[in-house]
Amino acid sequence: MAAFGATRTKDSFLQARYKRRTLRRGLIKAxxxxxxxxxxxxxxxxxxxxxYHELGGSYLTQRDPERAARRSVSWLNEIGYRVTLDPMEAAG
Known part of the structure; x- marks a missing residue:
């Protein structure tokens, strides 16, 4: 029951992890x-x-932004979009 409650907590590490795992493994295994x-x-x-130190919902994206970009591009390719990335120039 604690896991079910943790997955419904907004902007938490456990919710982000649950959402990522449900795509690959299904609801129960996640x-x-x-x-x-x-x-x-x-x-x-x-x-x-x-x-306990809460990492936040965006921890996985902040930890490896290139991986997050690759995952997003591959998902868009799967649903029928052709995507090219053009990085923004660094501010400052």
């Missing part, structure tokens, strides 16, 4: 992945006395 993530987080909080 919930099991989230349950495992919660179990690992609880173990770390009990083993090393430290509070």
């Amino acid at each position: 919930l099991v992945v989230i349950e495992h993530s919660i179990t690992i987080a609880v173990w770390h909080m009990l083993h090393d006395p430290m509070p």
